[in-house]
Amino acid sequence: MCGIVGYVGSAASSSVSGAAGGRVALDVLLEGLRRLEYRGYDSAGVATMSQGQLSVRKKAGKLSNVLAEIQADPMVPGVVGIGHTRWATHGGPTDVNAHPHLDAAGKLAVIHNGIIENFSSLRARLVAEGVVFESQTDTEVAAKLLGRVFETSAGGDLTEAMRQVVNQLEGAFTLLAVHVDQPDRVVAARRNSPLVVGLGDGENFLGSDVSAFIDFTRDAVELEQDQIVTITADEVAIIGFDGVAAQGRQFYVDWDASAAEKGGFATFMEKEIHDQPKAVEDTLLGRTDESGRLQLDELRIPVAELKAVSKIIVIACGTAAYAGMVAKYAIEHWCRIPVEVELAHEFRYRDPIIDDTTLIVSVSQSGETMDTLMAVRYAKEQGARTVSICNTNGSTIPRESDAVLYTHAGPEIAVASTKAFLAQITAAYLLGLYLAQLRGQMFTEQIRDILADLHKIPQKITEILAGAEQVKSLARSMKDSPSVLFLGRHVGYPVALEGALKLKELAYIHAEGFAAGELKHGPIALIEEGQPVFVVVPSPHGRHSLHSKVVSNIQEVRARGAKTITVAEAGDDDVREYSEEVFFVPETPPMLMPLLATVPLQIFACTLASEKGYDVDQPRNLAKSVTVE
Numbered sequence: 001m002c003g004i005v006g007y008v009g010s011a012a013s014s015s016v017s018g019a020a021g022g023r024v025a026l027d028v029l030l031e032g033l034r035r036l037e038y039r040g041y042d043s044a045g046v047a048t049m050s051q052g053q054l055s056v057r058k059k060a061g062k063l064s065n066v067l068a069e070i071q072a073d074p075m076v077p078g079v080v081g082i083g084h085t086r087w088a089t090h091g092g093p094t095d096v097n098a099h100p101h102l103d104a105a106g107k108l109a110v111i112h113n114g115i116i117e118n119f120s121s122l123r124a125r126l127v128a129e130g131v132v133f134e135s136q137t138d139t140e141v142a143a144k145l146l147g148r149v150f151e152t153s154a155g156g157d158l159t160e161a162m163r164q165v166v167n168q169l170e171g172a173f174t175l176l177a178v179h180v181d182q183p184d185r186v187v188a189a190r191r192n193s194p195l196v197v198g199l200g201d202g203e204n205f206l207g208s209d210v211s212a213f214i215d216f217t218r219d220a221v222e223l224e225q226d227q228i229v230t231i232t233a234d235e236v237a238i239i240g241f242d243g244v245a246a247q248g249r250q251f252y253v254d255w256d257a258s259a260a261e262k263g264g265f266a267t268f269m270e271k272e273i274h275d276q277p278k279a280v281e282d283t284l285l286g287r288t289d290e291s292g293r294l295q296l297d298e299l300r301i302p303v304a305e306l307k308a309v310s311k312i313i314v315i316a317c318g319t320a321a322y323a324g325m326v327a328k329y330a331i332e333h334w335c336r337i338p339v340e341v342e343l344a345h346e347f348r349y350r351d352p353i354i355d356d357t358t359l360i361v362s363v364s365q366s367g368e369t370m371d372t373l374m375a376v377r378y379a380k381e382q383g384a385r386t387v388s389i390c391n392t393n394g395s396t397i398p399r400e401s402d403a404v405l406y407t408h409a410g411p412e413i414a415v416a417s418t419k420a421f422l423a424q425i426t427a428a429y430l431l432g433l434y435l436a437q438l439r440g441q442m443f444t445e446q447i448r449d450i451l452a453d454l455h456k457i458p459q460k461i462t463e464i465l466a467g468a469e470q471v472k473s474l475a476r477s478m479k480d481s482p483s484v485l486f487l488g489r490h491v492g493y494p495v496a497l498e499g500a501l502k503l504k505e506l507a508y509i510h511a512e513g514f515a516a517g518e519l520k521h522g523p524i525a526l527i528e529e530g531q532p533v534f535v536v537v538p539s540p541h542g543r544h545s546l547h548s549k550v551v552s553n554i555q556e557v558r559a560r561g562a563k564t565i566t567v568a569e570a571g572d573d574d575v576r577e578y579s580e581e582v583f584f585v586p587e588t589p590p591m592l593m594p595l596l597a598t599v600p601l602q603i604f605a606c607t608l609a610s611e612k613g614y615d616v617d618q619p620r621n622l623a624k625s626v627t628v629e
Contacts (some may be wrong), residue, residue, distance in 0.1 A: 002087050002113040003036030004195070005029050005213070006176045006186040006206030009079035010233035023203065023216075025049075026075055029083035032205075032212035033063055037618065041085035042093035046070075047100040047109035049183050050078035054109060058098035079203075079233070082176045082186060084111035087623050090119065091136030101140040103147020104131060108158075108179045110143035113208060114193040117171035142169065146177055158187045159230045159239070166191065166228065166241055172370060176206060189228045189241070194368050194396060197221040197229055197236055197248065204231040209392070210253045211411065221248040222394040251394060268617045269414035269506075269606050273599070274465055277458035279419040280595065282408035283426045284454055292448050294434045299403045301385055306438050309359045309385075312337055313352070315344040315375045316363035317626070319417045319501060320424060323389075324363050325494035326594050327428035333591065334436040345371040348378035358384040361431065365412060365420040367395025369626055376401060389427045391420050405431055414617045415624045416505045418602050421498065422461075422595055429454060429592070453588060457595050460586040464599045471600045474565070474581055475607035478532060483510040485526065485533045486601075487553060489517060489546045492536035495567075495594050499534060499601035506609035506616050516553045529561035534604075536597050537568040537575055539590045547574075554578045567597045 007028040029046045044066045045058025055075040059065035063085070084099040091097040100109040116122075119138035122145060127133070131144050146165045154161035158179050166175070172192035178185070188195055188206050198205030198213035198220050205213035206229070210220055223229060226241040227248065238246045265271040289295045312331060314324035321343055328339040342352070344362070354360070360379040364372045367390040376386050376397055388401040391409050398404035407423035433450060436442040478484075484503055488496030497513035504511050514523050516535070527533070535554050540547040551574055558564045558578050566579040569587050576582060585596040609616045 002208065003033060003041060003085035003212065004111060004113055004174060004176060004206065004208040005032030005036070005083040006188060006231065007032075007079075007081055007203070008184065008186055008231050008233050009203040023079065025078045025081035026070070028205070028213075028216065029081050030063070030067070031215055032207060033083045033085055035211040035214065036085055036208065037063060041623070042088050043086045043095070043098035044084065045086075045098045045100050045111075046075070046081060046083040047111075047178060048075050048078040048081035049178055049180055050076040052180050052183070054102075054107060054178070054180050056100055056102065056109060058095065058100065060093050060095050060098060080178060080183060080186065082109060082111050082178055089115055090138040097135045097137050099139055101135065101137065101143040103143050103150075105147060105151075107181060108143065108147045108150060108177060110139060110146060110175060110177045112139040112142060112176075113174040114172035114191075116142060116169050116173055118169065122168065142173075142175055143177075150179060156181060158182045158185065159228060159237075162187045162189050162228050163239070163241060163243055174208065185230055185232045187228065187230045190223050191226050191241075192370070192373070192396070195223050195229075196394070197223065197231065199236065199250075202233050204233065204236055206231060214253060218253040219250070220253055221250050223248045224399075225396075249394070267414065267606070267610070269416060269418060270616075272412055272414055272419045273602050273606065275410065276419045276422050276599065277461045277465075279407070279409035279423045280426050280454075280461065281458040282410075283423045284430070284451075285408065287430055288451065292451075293444065294430065294437050294447065294451070296405060296430065296434050298405055299387065299431075299434065301387070301403045303438055305385060306359070306435060308357050309337060309435070310357040311354075312339045312359045312361060313347075313354065313379075314339065314341045314361045314363060315347050315372055315379075316341075317344050317369055317371055319421050319498060320363040320365065320369075320372075322494040322498045322501070323421055323424035323428060324361070325497070326425050326491055327361070327363075327432065329491050330429055330591055331432040331435065334432045335439060335441050337435070342375075344369070344375040347375040354379060354382045354384045356383040356385070360384045360386045361389065361428075362386065362397055362401065363389045363424050363428075364397050365391045365417055365424070366624065367392040367397040369397070371626065373397050373400070387431065389424055389431070391423060412624075415619055415622045416502060416605075416616070422598065425594055426454065426457075450589070453592060457588065457592065460588060460596055461599055463586055464596060468603050471583060471603045472607040475604045476611050479608055479611040481509065481532055483531065485523075485531065486511065486513040486536070487516040487519065487533060487550070487557075488513070488536035489515060489550055490538055491591060491594050492516075492538055492550075492597065495536045495597045495601070496534070498598055499536075499605070502602060502605035503608070505619050505622060506605045506614065507612060508614070508620070516550050519553055519556065524556065524560070527557050527560040527562050531557075531562045533557050533562045533564055534601065535564060535566045535579075537566050537572065539569045539587070539593065540572055540574065541569075541587075541590075545590070547572075551575060551578065567600055569593075
């Protein structure tokens with residue numbers, strides 16, 4: 001959700017720009033915030049310090065508004081600073097609510113991700129003590145409280161002041177603070193909200209993820225839960241909220257800044273759609289041993305416990321939940337284990353029935369989705385084993401799960417998920433096949449054959465991308481359509497849901513996905529002359545094929561005037577007669593069809609939204625990672 005950057009440099013730090021041979025903090029902050037724009041935001045701000053001065057610029061809207069403010073009223077240069085992009089929670093997206101926020105003396109600046117749940121009582125206490133507030137945010141409460149503690153009980157030590165304050169806060173938060181009386185440092189704390197340290201030579205960095213400092217260093221330290229870090233130009237010191245010295249986990253970022261650029265495409269989303277062959281390929285890479293048996297090295301739950309699993313519950317939100325629906329079909333078919341798919345934000349509030357033979361599978365691109373994180377924690381409290389399917393190494397959900405199956409899609413910048421979705425489905429297939437292997441539900445040769453088919457998927461996606469102009473042409477012709485419906489059955493149903501979601505996210509038009517068999521139970525009332533209906537058609541070759549039933553659904557809506565558009569397997573000539581437009585995808589086993597059928601729907605939504613003049617990388621009201629409940 002919000003983006004955070006912190007920087008401490010020195011005159012001796014290596015530089016491409018900056019005074020006295022060192023980087024100018026403002027340059028680092030603005031570049032970090034630019035790289036974090038993909039997370040979605042509605043205001044931005046920065047604070048820098050130099051020679052006893054604290055300089056703050058913040059504006060509602062895009063980062064360009066802050067740049068204009070700085071050009072009109074330059075900031076002190078300095079080598080210490082913090083920067084923030086905000087997604088409004090407490091208080092609307094206004095200049096005054098933008099971060100950073102100051103203490104009463106104007107000597108301390110704070111930025112914050114997350115929500116401080118007890119801010120109201122803290123604010124009331126401070127108001128009773130004479131503190132005046134300027135904003136409606138919970139963040140300003142932390143700033144005012146931190147300033148008072150710094151001046152009183154912490155004795156002018158910003159790290160100690162942070163320790164005392166965070167122990168009074170409830171909720172999820174990452175806090176960064178600077179103070180003119182300790183001008184050589186940034187102090188930060190995290191609870192239930194991401195924070196990473198970047199290690200440099202004569203300089204150090206902080207970020208809500210590594211994108212914030214990837215231009216400057218690839219050496220990083222992952223902070224654990226309830227830790228405080230103090231960075232200076234030459235030192236990184238970590239303590240727990242209890243004040244005891246602690247350590248983070250150092251790691252190396254194995255992708256560079258160019259991986260987050262558009263690669264010649266007009267938008268990040270278009271680039272990421274074209275990244276999908278590699279995303280699937282990399283997620284499959286290295287998953288078998290020399291004999292061809294699956295080995296999931298990250299899945300370190302004892303075999304005996306996995307064999308004893310009596311039920312699986314997949315928890316996720318949005319697009320990830322649709323990947324979970326595909327997982328349900330595959331795992332139940334291959335493993336004969338009952339699988340439920342739950343929206344994470346509903347899961348723990350309905351008193352679910354789980355025990356130590358329940359396996360909870362969480363799906364999250366960022367690994368920081370707060371709804372999903374809290375559901376995982378609840379499941380662990382109830383004794384269940386937890387597995388995370390995640391795209392972000394070192395993020396919170398994988399760290400707090402018993403095991404993790406990383407997708408390897410690389411950084412996904414566009415807010416609407418594409419390559420992460422296909423990678424999640426791929427990982428879910430691997431998990432299902434692995435469980436079937438452990439439990440003896442499938443012969444080794446059967447698993448080998450399915451894996452061989454999975455390894456053919458990247459080339460088949462490439463073929464679809466090569467023929468994308470047909471989809472784009474249709475999208476351009478439909479840019480004024482007020483509503484689009486999507487139908488699918490079996491694994492085509494979650495594909496239909498995802499197709500509708502992409503259109504809602506990007507083009508801001510009415511779009512709904514339905515199980516095709518449900519059509520006659522009500523939704524057919526929506527069909528009128530000219531209504532566009534996408535139909536995901538199952539393979540005619542599968543066992544117990546639903547092909548003929550879905551073809552009947554196409555006939556039903558067409559007879560009532562619908563404009564029928566089908567996604568079908570190559571060679572399926574039966575659909576031509578009833579379709580105004582057919583997008584053929586290469587033949588593949590029916591269970592794997594979502595990895596192909598989804599791609600034309602992504603291209604359609606991306607092109608239609610672009611044709612309408614919308615920003616497909618940062619749709620309105622959306623954020624990449626939802627880190628609050």
